[in-house]
Amino acid sequence: MKQFGQRYDAYQSFLLGCKTFWLNDLYAQVKGETSEKLGRDTPVSVDDIAASLKDSTVYKYYAWMERHLQKMKYSGRYGIIPSHEPYRAELEAWLDQPVPEGLLSLDAELDLPAYFTEIDVHQHPGGTCGDSLAGIVYDRGARSMWPAASKDLSLHERFDTVVKGLCDPSRIVDLGCGFGKSARGIYQDFPEAAVTGIDISAPCLKLAARIAVEDDAGNIAYRQARAERTGLETEGYDLVTSTMLLHEMPPNAVRETITESFRLLEKGGHAIHLDYLAGEDAFDRFIHYGHGKRNNEPYMEPLDKMDLPGALREAGFENIEITPFEEAPNALSADTPRWRLPWVVVAARKPNY
Amino acid sequence: MRERKEQTFFEDEALDSAVGMIMTLAAELYITRDRCTKLERILADKGIIDPAEIETYEPAADTRRADALDRDAFAAALLRNIRGKTA
Structure with a gap:
């Protein structure tokens, strides 16, 4: 960096x-x-x-x-x-270096969703899709966003521990993988699995691929596509996951993504998403909805209000569970009232029949 | 880069801008404190300066010109808050 x-x-x-x-x-x-x-x-x-x-x-x-x-x-x-900005040419050249065949698949014709490109998400000027350095900027921003939790990758390690408690996947899709922060944790924590990272942002995927090259990772492939229409093989995977993706989408796109996840999964496969739901407390919801408005994340409130278990059931999933997620040690302790994002794990399973 | 109307939180939009200027000033103040502290420690540790000499220092003309450019960039960063735009 x-x-x-x-x-x-x-x-x-x-x-x-x-x-x-x-x-x-x-x-x-x-x-x-x-x-x-x-x-x-x-x-x-x-x-x-x-x-x-x-x-x-x-x-x-x-x-x-x-x-x-x-x-x-x-x-x-x-x-x-x-x-x-003073390092633009140097950084662009670094991003544009060749990568091993099959690691990165970009789609210059991809129809980027307006729900994402029309806002400067997280107040990132130009958003994460526009500028060639947007992935590098997003990476830098994500590491300093929250003092309590995300200065390192421990959040992703904690999530992967939850995943390991639910399944032992060998073919994994990580939807909305961005610059690979979540996918990197997955391909490192599941070294025997083949991991496919999906995102709409070419600048983010280029960075993710560079990081994978530097990691000498052999079990990751990044592909530019929408989570709602990945173009991946039907019933070709045993785990579909996402981290901080669903709240960036309007409810119709969330439903489409759930339907797509169901299509991708083999029978008995797992869908496990890490995201935010504020729960029943009115003050928590007031703070969460306000955060969405103030931080240019307008679909936080609609996700919180939609019937997510119902959408999963409608797509065909069963064993649906939504559980609080402790993103850092003692984060769920009531002893210290402090602002936090209301992390949850949303887990569901495709019927084994 | 697209410019949009910035959100406001106080009854008078001018106060939103004023808080922005205060915060920018506070950031610059913190950077300066951090810089000065480190510099004085390094120089004093090497025996190059007596910290008391800082009070009597007079810069040369080219140094003054460089300081002026830095001052202009500082002023621009401070006053951009008045524009009320996101970018």
Whole structure:
């Protein structure tokens, strides 16, 4: 990873410090203010909470910080995007190096979905599909997004441990693999399995392939395609997985992806998705829906509101289970109220008949 | 890169912009503190400076010009918040 110097490091470190204050202190204050206004034991709705915080100064700062700390990370004088610009030619040449045959399959004619290209997802300017360096920028951004969890790959190792508890796959599809952060964990944690990573972003897939070359990985192939229409073999896989994909899609695309997953799986195969569902608590939903709006992730709320088990059943899946996922040690502990994404594992199985 | 209307969170949009300027200033301040601390430690450890000399330092003309370019970039980063655009 390119080093941009002490000023860049100090700037990003400052933002991380601000974000730590935001997710601990500001979040706790907003939650406490809500409890004071509405009472701790009274059932309330998301709308009740929104009304109670309408004139809250601390909530306005909470919202501003959530939006702009992320924006500052990418943009501005020491943001991730301008910091890469002086190295554009060098990085493009690095990405465009030949890779072993079969590792990377790009589709220049792919019809990119408007639901993804029309927003700057995660406030990444231009999104993850547009610029040739978008994958590298996304990689850098993802490593510094959340102070508590994702500075390393432990989240993916923890997810793979969950997967190992459910199945022993040999042919795996990772939908929406991006720059390979999830797929890398899978091909390393399941070295005997053949892994196929699917994503719509050519810049991300090029980076994923470069990383696989540097890993000397022989069990991964990346393919540019939509999760709803992968073009892969029918009943050719025993595990279809995704990490942080479903909440980036509108409900109709989620349903299509579930149907496609069912088609890809052999009988008895598993679909296991790691994503976000806020659960029943109104305050958690209020915070989660607000995060989706402020961080340019507009389908977080629709995913939370759709009948995901129903969609899985309708596609033919059974043994459907949605369970909380602890993305970092003690993340689910109630002792320390702090902001977190409401991680869940959505697991289902294609009938074995 | 597409520009869109930025989200606002305060009654007066001017306050959203003002907080942006404060945060940019705070970031620059932190970077500067970090830089100064490291520099002073290195120079003092090598016996090159007496930290007290910093108070009496006078830059040369070309150094002043370089400082001016840096100042302009700093000002642009600070004031871009007023534009109210996402990019």
